[in-house]
């Protein structure tokens with residue numbers, strides 16, 4: 244038995260208190276389209292998810308797919324337009340959104356988890372989220388007004404990881420609404436009273452200068468968020484993340500973390516070690 248082998252046992256034991264503490268807890272993991280560009284990166288992330296499931300945590304995934312949707316629109320000769328981080332979604336666009344999420348992104352995640360020895364089930368967001376059209380000239384864009392937990396709870400009870408897409412059903416019309424995946428994730432995390440809500444994106448966390456990793460802000464509260472928004476330091480896609488994170492914390496979610504999905508095993512590092520990577524948002 245050499246020293247390296249013994250160190251491996253030490254590493255496993257370091258995770259023991261976290262495993263004991265988190266058994267049976269629900270972690271809502273939102274994976275953004277930006278963190279899903281590189282298949283090798285997606286693989287390491289999904290192996291981490293299988294690991295969480297194996298140690299008794301209940302991971303629930305809400306995925307994005309913004310980049311893939313924009314590419315599919317371009318391939319169809321459509322130009323992607325955003326207002327305050329929300330995609331302007333006309334009749335043609337909502338079809339592309341639905342197809343890209345249901346036929347490309349969602350099955351990729353589900354199939355990979357299954358291939359890595361976990362059990363996952365795809366759940367269309369329209370079966371979970373009901374929504375209303377958002378104000379403004381956004382077209383078929385919705386905000387979530389309620390979450391139906393039946394399919395999620397059944398999946399978790401059967402030890403399946405539910406993989407949910409960011410679309411909602413407008414009850415009055417029966418139509419599908421495009422929902423920003425950060426907002427969908429927060430709504431579901433709140434409804435599930437998740438122990439943790441973790442965003443995986445393509446940045447280290449909230450930063451003073453997104454191009455300079457050394458400017459990572461490890462911890463943020465509502466006042467800090469407000470002043471960074473005023474200064475224009477928090478902008479674009481980061482705005483819905485931080486705003487909806489605060490809403491989730493106020494609604495009973497235990498902790499919110501923003502981490503870099505491109506760092507191999509970012510999820511395991513965040514959950515099972517003291518090193519806390521990324522930004523933690525708290526009240």
Ligand SMILES: Nc1ncnc2c1ncn2[C@@H]1O[C@H](COP(=O)(O)OP(=O)(O)O)[C@@H](O)[C@H]1O
Pocket residue numbers: 274275276277278307309425443444445446448449450451452453476477478479480481482
């Ligand atoms: N202060 C900030 N710190 C880090 N990223 C920021 C900040 N302000 C704006 N951003 C932008 O937010 C993006 C993450 O949001 P988004 O593109 O919507 O990601 P996702 O697809 O993961 O939801 C980053 O790539 C970055 O361009």
Ligand SMILES: CC(=O)N[C@@H](CCC(=O)OP(=O)(O)O)C(=O)O
Pocket residue numbers: 274275276277306307308309310312328329330340384385409421422423424425480
């Ligand atoms: C209304 C709205 O903007 N919906 C988003 C849904 C996907 C998403 O949010 O994907 P990311 O998490 O990868 O950004 C969109 O159409 O891009």
